[in-house]
Amino acid sequence: MAVTKGNKKPHVLAVPFPAQGHVKPLMKLARQIAKHGIKVTFVNIECVHRQILSSSRAEAEAEDEDMQNLVMTSVSDGRGPGEEHDVFKLLDTLRNSMPRSLTELIETINASTPDERITCVIADITMAYLSRTAESMGAEFVVFSPPSAAAVGILGLIPKLLEEGSMDQDGSVTNGVITSLSKDIPEWKKDEYSWSFAIDLKTQKIFFECSRRIVREVSEARLLISNTCYELETAACDLTPNLLPVGPLTLVNPDGPKPGPKSCSFHPQDLSCLTWLDGKADGSVIYVSFGSLAVFSQQQLDELAFGLEMSGRAFLWVVRADLANGSRAVLPDGLAGENGKIVEWAPQEEVLSHRSVGCFLSHCGWNSTLEGLSRGVPFLCWPYFSDQFHNQKYICDKWEIGLRIDHDENGIRSRHEIREKIDLVFCDDRFRKNASRLKEVTRESVGEGGSSYKNLKKFIDHLRKIC
Ligand code: UDX
Numbered sequence: 001m002a003v004t005k006g007n008k009k010p011h012v013l014a015v016p017f018p019a020q021g022h023v024k025p026l027m028k029l030a031r032q033i034a035k036h037g038i039k040v041t042f043v044n045i046e047c048v049h050r051q052i053l054s055s056s057r058a059e060a061e062a063e064d065e066d067m068q069n070l071v072m073t074s075v076s077d078g079r080g081p082g083e084e085h086d087v088f089k090l091l092d093t094l095r096n097s098m099p100r101s102l103t104e105l106i107e108t109i110n111a112s113t114p115d116e117r118i119t120c121v122i123a124d125i126t127m128a129y130l131s132r133t134a135e136s137m138g139a140e141f142v143v144f145s146p147p148s149a150a151a152v153g154i155l156g157l158i159p160k161l162l163e164e165g166s167m168d169q170d171g172s173v174t175n176g177v178i179t180s181l182s183k184d185i186p187e188w189k190k191d192e193y194s195w196s197f198a199i200d201l202k203t204q205k206i207f208f209e210c211s212r213r214i215v216r217e218v219s220e221a222r223l224l225i226s227n228t229c230y231e232l233e234t235a236a237c238d239l240t241p242n243l244l245p246v247g248p249l250t251l252v253n254p255d256g257p258k259p260g261p262k263s264c265s266f267h268p269q270d271l272s273c274l275t276w277l278d279g280k281a282d283g284s285v286i287y288v289s290f291g292s293l294a295v296f297s298q299q300q301l302d303e304l305a306f307g308l309e310m311s312g313r314a315f316l317w318v319v320r321a322d323l324a325n326g327s328r329a330v331l332p333d334g335l336a337g338e339n340g341k342i343v344e345w346a347p348q349e350e351v352l353s354h355r356s357v358g359c360f361l362s363h364c365g366w367n368s369t370l371e372g373l374s375r376g377v378p379f380l381c382w383p384y385f386s387d388q389f390h391n392q393k394y395i396c397d398k399w400e401i402g403l404r405i406d407h408d409e410n411g412i413r414s415r416h417e418i419r420e421k422i423d424l425v426f427c428d429d430r431f432r433k434n435a436s437r438l439k440e441v442t443r444e445s446v447g448e449g450g451s452s453y454k455n456l457k458k459f460i461d462h463l464r465k466i467c
Pocket of ligand 1: 019020021022024146147148265289290291292293294318344345346347348349364365366367368369371386387388
């Protein structure tokens, strides 16, 4: 259907997938669009909207005037009582409920502000099925992709892998199968695909089916905005012709020291760790964080705690309330002494910008990867699931800005392995030098005249034209 014409002003509806690692980067894009004077309605599901509001600080920074162009709202997610915490269930319930909820929302907006009807819907890559909803309301449809360009590229290979019989219907390949997209992109082996979840094949099957649907739906999308940068992932960006790299969005719109609801943190940030970091020497602290979803056994957390202690270095560790397989972790007595600081949720972008942080022990989520490398911080890699295995390969093998923490034959990363890798990453200056170079590369890309800067400008100019 033809795009709505005759509006006085463009108006974007931004629809993230309701997980921390998806909402946050789309909000950064939305903020940038709003800064250019374009109205944005950012729509979360109700429980996420409530969570963000209750997590944001009472003394949040005053908003810039142009942020008045950005409105946050919510719709129901279609889940029943007791299902509120099941992120995987959402993949199905959203597919059923979102087209109707968003149609109603757009109808209400269009009726109440006829000069500012919705002209463009930007939806998360997992929700590309919303293209029909957007088109039926006369709006242009654009996909937003939070993970790497390589993670998008590998999805495109699924039909071929199935056809040649290297992959079964559950998304598993037999040992020995190696998938390559280009000589310039690290390859994928068994259990390294973004849908792989070897410890729970039922969940893997859900991820794989979702990935197959994404392949079909994204192939029809006119434009795929990606939170990556051409200079970081040149080969992967070239593989997808309709992909527009505009990142790292963490640099385009970094969180300030007292972020408000429009930074979209799902948990209250413990700012006391910034003062604690102030008291440490430059480049001396290990920052440990596994993002928003990874969980571990108590045994594994014990090994990490002792490994950190044995390293003799200062560490700041984000121990989420559900980190021990959904429960509160039990930490050794006296762990958080002079050298250690434990918080439930950190202001991560501020922490990674702090002069005293010398290394990021990370699960290698794509947001964390970009946040660390664009601030020149070397990595210790401990991937948990999804694209994190491939991000680890970028970090360790292609960019050479970090080291793997390997597990033993029982799947445990031992305290000795942890201590040894901490020593190695701090003692080898190569990692910091390479990370500093990538910091410059990404800053140039988002800076005036850089490739991400130009792409974002091109997109914003396009938004102005389609009203
Ligand atoms: C998930 C996937 O893991 C990731 O690989 C995918 O690309 C996006 O979705 P998540 O596991 O949460 O995300 O990791 P990540 O992508 O790193 O996102 C976590 C976000 O939470 C980051 O933006 C980080 O800054 C923020 N965070 C994390 C905090 O603000 N404070 C914390 O204490 C921890």
